[in-house]
Amino acid sequence: MQDTDIRNKFWAVGGGKGGVGKSIVTLMIGASLSKLGNKVILVDADLGGSNLHTLVGIRYPQYTLADFIGRKVETIDEVVINTPVDNMKIICGADDILGMANPKYAQKTRLLNHLKKLDADYIILDLGAGTSFTTVDFFLYAPNKIVVLTPQVTSIQNAYGFIKASLFRHLNDVFSKDEQAMELIRRAGSPAQGESIDSVGKLFDAFNALGEERREKLLNCIDELKVKLIVNMVKDAKEKNVSSIVKAVAKNYLGIALEDLGVVQFDNVLSASINNMADFLSNRRNSVAGTNFYDIASNIIKNCQKSAPPQPPVASVTPAAC
Ligand SMILES: Nc1ncnc2c1ncn2[C@@H]1O[C@H](COP(=O)(O)OP(=O)(O)O)[C@@H](O)[C@H]1O
Ligand SMILES: [Mg+2]
Known part of the structure; x- marks a missing residue:
């Protein structure tokens, strides 16, 4: 498989906070x-609170990720199951197994190596809340994050904290x-009061002494952290711009140029259909949010065709607040 295939194929959906719509985004973009x-x-991949299968209407999955991680099956294909949507399959999560929320390094590596080989154009990982390892x-x-x-302030903080x-x-x-280094x-990473290296831009400058x-x-x-943002559950025009807050802080303190992938409106039809x-x-796919997700999926397809070279971060001048 070509590097570009793997680059385009893997997507992960995170966000730090629960209830912001990570699973809905995964499902709707996938569909x-x-x-x-x-x-x-x-x-x-929400190993502590998996519910993606419930959202696609599967009550009791025949196989879950636990069967693969616990080596009840040898290959990952065996835990890939069909969904009611044509061309869309699912690997169901499992939170019923002790220690599963924190699989060992070797288990994770085995899982990721197997996922890479799956026959799919897109593999989308739905992540849990929080910032566990x-x-x-x-x-x-x-490669695609x-x-x-x-628009809630706590969600904005958690999104930044997660990045x-x-x-x-x-x-x-x-x-x-x-x-x-x-x-x-x-x-x-955690600048003390008066620390001169209080942003990634300043870290980059400090790396001058360590060589090219x-x-x-x-x-x-x-x-590699050029994350794409989706603002979900937007209720009015001014809420659409909340991504600019995260973008400004991430640029200033982390030197990361985040991109907008799209905005999804709060949709009563979707909410009532949960x-x-x-x-x-x-x-009901042509509801407001359904249409927004369709546009985002089209953006993803376009996005996979271009990539820009890395840009050096600029040292911020204000003290670190985040
Ligand atoms: N665009 C939306 N419009 C209306 N309700 C939404 C929207 N996106 C998500 N929701 C609601 O938010 C709830 C939480 O979404 P979910 O994807 O489970 O969050 P997470 O995976 O981040 O914990 C869903 O059950 C749904 O009711
Ligand atoms: Mg979820």
């Missing part, structure tokens, strides 16, 4: 991509054996 002629597999690791693994937020936690987890991983990363190669590595880490999403997908 829209399949409607547009793509083979889609949804993966419920497992959630953040799944997010980091996917979506963060869902709503920041992901960036620093990534930096800790990439530079783990480089003590000089790690010292600077630690200072930038390490600066390049840092730049690539930042570039117990029967299979019916919604067959008969």
